[in-house]
Amino acid sequence: MEAPVITAPAPVAPIVERCEALLNDLTFETVRQWKENHPGKKAIGWLPVWAPRELILAAGMLPVGVMGASDRLEIVKGDAYYQSYICHLPRSVLELGLNGSLDVLDGVLFPSTCDVIRNLSGMWRILFPQKYVRYVDVPQNPAMSLGGRFFAEDLRAIAAELGEVSGTPVTHESLRAAFAVCNANRRAVHDLYALRVAKPWCVPSAELYLLVRAGALLPVEEHTALIREYMQLAEASAAKPMDMARVTVRGCFCEQPPLDLIRTIERSGCWIMDDDWLIAWRWFKEDLPLEGDPFENMARVFVTDSPACPTMHLAHGVKGAALKAEIKNTGSEGVLFMAPSFCDPALLDQPMIQAAIEKAGIPWSALLYAENTGQFQVIREQAGTFADALKLS
Amino acid sequence: MNTTVMKDRSQERQKRMLADYFKRLAVSRENGWKNVYTFVPGNLTELILSFDLLPVLPEINALQSGMRKKSGAFIQEAEKAGHSEDVCAYVKSDLGMLRGGNIGPTGEPLPSPDLLLLSYTGCFTFMKWFEILREETGAPTLMLHVPFQGEGRVTREMRDYVIRQLKTEVIPALEKLSGKAYDESRLAEMLARSRAMEDDLVHVLESAKRKPSPIDGYFAAVYYIGPIFSAFRGTEDAQHYYRELREEVDARIAQGIGPMTPDGPMPPEKFRLVVEGPPAWTHFNELWRMFHAEGAVIVASTYTKVGGVYDDGFRHDPSDPLGTLADYCLGCYTNRSMQDRVNMIARYVKDYDADGFMINSVKSCNSFSAGQLLILREVERLTGRPGGFFESDLVDPRYFSAANIKNRVESYLQMLDQRRTGGASA
Numbered sequence: 001m002e003a004p005v006i007t008a009p010a011p012v013a014p015i016v017e018r019c020e021a022l023l024n025d026l027t028f029e030t031v032r033q034w035k036e037n038h039p040g041k042k043a044i045g046w047l048p049v050w051a052p053r054e055l056i057l058a059a060g061m062l063p064v065g066v067m068g069a070s071d072r073l074e075i076v077k078g079d080a081y082y083q084s085y086i087c088h089l090p091r092s093v094l095e096l097g098l099n100g101s102l103d104v105l106d107g108v109l110f111p112s113t114c115d116v117i118r119n120l121s122g123m124w125r126i127l128f129p130q131k132y133v134r135y136v137d138v139p140q141n142p143a144m145s146l147g148g149r150f151f152a153e154d155l156r157a158i159a160a161e162l163g164e165v166s167g168t169p170v171t172h173e174s175l176r177a178a179f180a181v182c183n184a185n186r187r188a189v190h191d192l193y194a195l196r197v198a199k200p201w202c203v204p205s206a207e208l209y210l211l212v213r214a215g216a217l218l219p220v221e222e223h224t225a226l227i228r229e230y231m232q233l234a235e236a237s238a239a240k241p242m243d244m245a246r247v248t249v250r251g252c253f254c255e256q257p258p259l260d261l262i263r264t265i266e267r268s269g270c271w272i273m274d275d276d277w278l279i280a281w282r283w284f285k286e287d288l289p290l291e292g293d294p295f296e297n298m299a300r301v302f303v304t305d306s307p308a309c310p311t312m313h314l315a316h317g318v319k320g321a322a323l324k325a326e327i328k329n330t331g332s333e334g335v336l337f338m339a340p341s342f343c344d345p346a347l348l349d350q351p352m353i354q355a356a357i358e359k360a361g362i363p364w365s366a367l368l369y370a371e372n373t374g375q376f377q378v379i380r381e382q383a384g385t386f387a388d389a390l391k392l393s
Numbered sequence: 394m395n396t397t398v399m400k401d402r403s404q405e406r407q408k409r410m411l412a413d414y415f416k417r418l419a420v421s422r423e424n425g426w427k428n429v430y431t432f433v434p435g436n437l438t439e440l441i442l443s444f445d446l447l448p449v450l451p452e453i454n455a456l457q458s459g460m461r462k463k464s465g466a467f468i469q470e471a472e473k474a475g476h477s478e479d480v481c482a483y484v485k486s487d488l489g490m491l492r493g494g495n496i497g498p499t500g501e502p503l504p505s506p507d508l509l510l511l512s513y514t515g516c517f518t519f520m521k522w523f524e525i526l527r528e529e530t531g532a533p534t535l536m537l538h539v540p541f542q543g544e545g546r547v548t549r550e551m552r553d554y555v556i557r558q559l560k561t562e563v564i565p566a567l568e569k570l571s572g573k574a575y576d577e578s579r580l581a582e583m584l585a586r587s588r589a590m591e592d593d594l595v596h597v598l599e600s601a602k603r604k605p606s607p608i609d610g611y612f613a614a615v616y617y618i619g620p621i622f623s624a625f626r627g628t629e630d631a632q633h634y635y636r637e638l639r640e641e642v643d644a645r646i647a648q649g650i651g652p653m654t655p656d657g658p659m660p661p662e663k664f665r666l667v668v669e670g671p672p673a674w675t676h677f678n679e680l681w682r683m684f685h686a687e688g689a690v691i692v693a694s695t696y697t698k699v700g701g702v703y704d705d706g707f708r709h710d711p712s713d714p715l716g717t718l719a720d721y722c723l724g725c726y727t728n729r730s731m732q733d734r735v736n737m738i739a740r741y742v743k744d745y746d747a748d749g750f751m752i753n754s755v756k757s758c759n760s761f762s763a764g765q766l767l768i769l770r771e772v773e774r775l776t777g778r779p780g781g782f783f784e785s786d787l788v789d790p791r792y793f794s795a796a797n798i799k800n801r802v803e804s805y806l807q808m809l810d811q812r813r814t815g816g817a818s819a
Contacts, residue, residue: 081766085756115517119764122731135543150554347477348521
């Protein structure tokens with residue numbers, strides 16, 4: 001089945017255009033302007049999959065998501081640092097660093113997503129010695145008394161370092177205030193996804209992606225307000241329901257899919273009911289508590305409420321069960337595994353998750369991409385065939 | 394070429410140790426012996442052995458399968474089962490072997506795991522590897538999260554975290570599996586033996602500072618590290634092995650003899666090199682020959698520190714058994730920052746008076762490989778000595794291109810030769 005081309009309903013078009021302009025802001029001009037408008041303030045970048053942007057905020061700085069450059073930047077210098085069998089994201093991030101686009105950042109947090117991002121933290125330290133660089137080792141032992149305690153201690157240390165960078169020490173009060181801001185932002189993103197599930201024709205996936213991705217560059221409150229404004233307009237839109245296959249996408253939690261790939265999936269006849277791209281913006285389902293020790297609270301919520309992301313060590317059966325639950329909650333009919341080439345976490349996890357959902361009789365299909373993939377015809381045919389199979393089954 | 398190779402006493406001992414070990418594993422089920430699967434970096438061999446449990450190291454099985462030309466078929470078997478061509482070949486070799494009946498590299502059956510002790514040290518793939526084995530075998534995983542030295546140092550919090558995990562999760566799990574209580578004095582005895590063998594190993598590795606070097610610090614040294622990096626650290630057998638090895642190397646020094654290779658004594662030392670990265674196990678001797686045939690001896694390597702860095706002074710400390718295990722895990726080579734790795738290679742180039750260094754970049758291992766091209770530049774900058782680079786894989790024979798690698802190695806050595814004779818300034 002070939003679905004009609006999906007176009008943005010007119011009322012949300014200005015918001016979508018603004019978000020697309022933010023996606024295309026490869027020189028981080030938005031961050032430069034923010035710094036000009038906030039003299040003396042600093043900006044700290046963070047890489048996928050998740051980083052404690054609350055700490056950056058609490059130190060009075062702008063958290064900036066460094067999510068790669070998609071297919072909109074020619075990689076010249078970045079390729080000189082990587083062998084052919086390394087994924088694409090670190091190449092574009094290095095390119096952005098080496099071409100000066102990231103000069104506007106006063107530091108970068110590198111989370112323990114995989115060995116490539118981990119090693120990129122060390123490379124960054126060597127290549128940009130004047131900048132603050134921090135490796136964020138998230139707890140792989142989920143016991144609060146073990147991994148949680150270690151993480152709380154590390155969060156305290158990171159907060160102290162960020163306070164030194166900004167000149168504004170992080171206090172319990174400032175951190176709780178940041179929690180409140182980020183809680184509101186996560187709730188907005190969760191609500192956006194809920195609207196997407198309820199009325200996918202009102203929230204095309206490419207728009208949803210752009211909306212969330214705008215949070216990489218915008219101040220958190222502004223991002224929240226933008227999502228809320230979009231939702232109001234989208235809910236009131238006159239978009240007509242369309243009967244398309246409903247799929248869940250998994251595997252793109254780090255290196256981001258090109259926007260046209262997302263459009264291609266939808267144009268091939270699939271509503272993407274759930275995904276794991278830009279997962280940091282909905283990493284927690286529950287709010288971070290505003291009472292008690294904020295560092296311990298954050299660590300506790302991290303070890304109890306993190307998603308079943310392939311970057312984490314999970315107890316037996318959790319990853320399959322989590323996906324099956326999401327499929328049920330979103331009314332998905334099948335899973336589209338979309339992993340970036342050479343992505344260790346996604347590709348090592350994939351056979352285990354496939355086995356789990358196969359046992360449950362859930363159909364799936366799998367494809368590979370890179371953030372700079374530019375040809376989508378084969379993917380369109382594959383996704384279209386999968387959509388047809390789902391509708392016929 | 395002399396193809397008759399006399400085996401030293403230590404080699405004979407190691408051969409017997411390995412044969413006995415695989416035999417014990419083969420009959421472990423019928424004897425009721427329990428095992429613990431774990432990894433080389435950050436292994437807790439003394440602790441496991443102190444409970445009379447058998448350590449099983451899937452990396453060792455995979456590399457042995459590679460050396461015995463079995464890994465290619467195993468990898469294809471795993472890929473047929475849906476595992477990506479893009480991921481670590483150790484994992485796929487292990488899975489292919491498991492799916493083929495878990496017949497180990499010696500042809501004897503390996504027991505399925507009783508416990509998967511996930512010592513998460515310096516390699517993300519370890520975590521997924523044991524999750525996959527858990528799915529395949531039903532054995533439980535036990536996570537020992539060893540924080541990465543991202544800031545180039547070990548903090549008190551990192552050390553305490555590892556010790557707390559040992560006390561509250563690892564030891565109770567080993568007690569439950571073995572039915573035996575934790576015996577710290579027995580562990581301390583083993584750690585004292587480890588300390589002695591670490592002294593001997595460092596003596597052997599540092600002998601390569603001499604000219605000519607009596608050993609090859611990479612190809613031959615991977616045999617030297619075998620017992621201490623795997624199932625034998627802390628055992629009497631291993632202690633004897635390292636004492637014998639030390640005596641043999643001292644005898645070679647006294648006689649002015651250079652390294653022995655699989656093809657016989659090495660030609661006179663012409664080039665002294667440092668190597669970064671693991672070997673290509675499927676073509677181990679062929680790769681070694683590319684160096685020794687040209688008179689190139691590897692005087693130091695980073696791979697021989699992957700299961701423990703001892704030449705910076707660290708020794709297991711029997712007076713603080715759990716603290717010293719934490720220090721050991723935290724200090725393994727791949728758990729160190731990029732800057733530490735650069736500094737270590739640069740130090741080797743200087744301390745061992747190497748002419749240069751080569752990087753073998755393996756496709757399977759992002760922990761090693763991601764960033765090596767920057768390491769190349771940085772070590773060149775710090776030492777003023779040239780670096781060389783070639784690519785292969787751990788155990789996937791499809792990624793070993795002999796002609797390309799030989800061309801790279803020979804060109805690199807020719808360049809060193811020309812620099813020596815003043816060609817570089819011409």
